[in-house]
Amino acid sequence: DIVMTQTPLSLSVTPGQPASISCRSSQSLLHDDGRTYLYWYLQKPGQSPQLLIYELSTRISAVPDRFSASGSAKDFTLNISRVEAEDVGVYYCMQSIQVPLTFGGGTTVEIK
Amino acid sequence: EEQLVQSGAEVRKPGESLKISCKTSGYSFTTQWIAWVRQMPGKGPEWMGVIYPDDSDVRYSPSFQGQVTISADKSISTAYLQWSSLKASDTATYYCARHQNDLLTGYASLNYFYGLDVWGQGTTVTVSS
Numbered sequence: 001d002i003v004m005t006q007t008p009l010s011l012s013v014t015p016g017q018p019a020s021i022s023c024r025s026s027q028s029l030l031h032d033d034g035r036t037y038l039y040w041y042l043q044k045p046g047q048s049p050q051l052l053i054y055e056l057s058t059r060i061s062a063v064p065d066r067f068s069a070s071g072s073a074k075d076f077t078l079n080i081s082r083v084e085a086e087d088v089g090v091y092y093c094m095q096s097i098q099v100p101l102t103f104g105g106g107t108t109v110e111i112k
Numbered sequence: 113e114e115q116l117v118q119s120g121a122e123v124r125k126p127g128e129s130l131k132i133s134c135k136t137s138g139y140s141f142t143t144q145w146i147a148w149v150r151q152m153p154g155k156g157p158e159w160m161g162v163i164y165p166d167d168s169d170v171r172y173s174p175s176f177q178g179q180v181t182i183s184a185d186k187s188i189s190t191a192y193l194q195w196s197s198l199k200a201s202d203t204a205t206y207y208c209a210r211h212q213n214d215l216l217t218g219y220a221s222l223n224y225f226y227g228l229d230v231w232g233q234g235t236t237v238t239v240s241s
Contacts, residue, residue: 039227041157048207048231049157055215060229092156096225100173101147101159 002027002095006104013083014112021078021107023093028073029056037097040069040078043106044089052091053078085111114138116146116208116232123238124198131194132235134208141189142166145211145220147228148182148193152204162211163191164220198239208232 003026013019029038036056041049051060053069056076066081080087088111093104119133134146148160161172165184172182184191191208209228213220 037224037226041228048209048234049228050231051227051229054212054227054229090156094157094159094227096227099171099225100175101225103156103158106156 001100002029002098002102004093004095004102004104006091006093006107008107009105010108010110012110012112013080015084016082019080019083019087019109021091021093021109023071023076023078023104025074025076025095027098029076029095029097030073031097036071036073037095038071038076039094039096041092041094041103042087042089043092044086047089049092080109083109083111114210114230116210116230118206118208118232118235121236121238123240125241126200126239127197128239129194129196130198130237131192132206132237134191134193134232136189136191136210139210141184142186143220144213145225146184146191147209147211147225148180148191149207149209149228150176150204151207151234157207160193160206162225165189165191198237200239200241202237203239205234205236207234 005024007022040053043049057069069078090106115137117135142165145162147162150158160176163170163182165186181194210230212226212229
């Protein structure tokens with residue numbers, strides 16, 4: 001199975017300040033078709049996970065543009081340019097290049 | 113509005129059987145893969161497997177093969193997850209979620225799965241003697 005490793009485990013951020021979450025995969029997520037099968041989710045407290053970013057860097061339409069993502073074949077980053085109170089929760093990366101699909105262990109973002 | 117609505121919380125004893133459901137609406141049920149995802153208390157999600165409701169093609173994660181059964185009834189746009197003999201270690205919240213189709217073609221792929229873009233609210237299963 002592809003192992004997804006996220007850092008840090010948790011992040012405490014002052015509102016309006018930036019935040020950055022890293023995710024590393026044990027194998028390349030860059031497919032021969034040129035697409036990178038890496039996704040980012042946010043699970044807010046008491047809710048189901050919600051998809052934020054798909055295929056490395058494309059935001060779901062409802063996701064604010066303060067969220068951005070980038071990366072290469074095995075190293076990925078989710079950035080929040082100015083954290084707001086509604087951004088608290090656990091962020092997960094997920095790969096879909098190989099079955100079984102696997103998630104990272106999660107990064108908890110809280111507000112200072 | 114695209115929705116996945118799951119059945120309610122369940123409490124069972126070890127060895128008992130259970131079937132939970134995921135009723136979909138607002139889109140064509142037969143044209144997108146539906147996944148089941150386990151989340152144990154305080155842990156990250158785990159992808160258990162998927163079903164393509166049009167022909168009931170099912171793929172399991174090796175970790176869950178033989179432990180659960182995924183099925184669907186396309187006449188009522190509902191997917192299911194079932195156990196024949198529960199263990200205490202099955203205690204978790206189970207989510208159904210819809211896989212995106214291939215964004216270039218608009219169709220589901222036979223061999224690749226994309227992001228999980230619509231999720232059910234989760235079903236908490238507690239197995240305790």
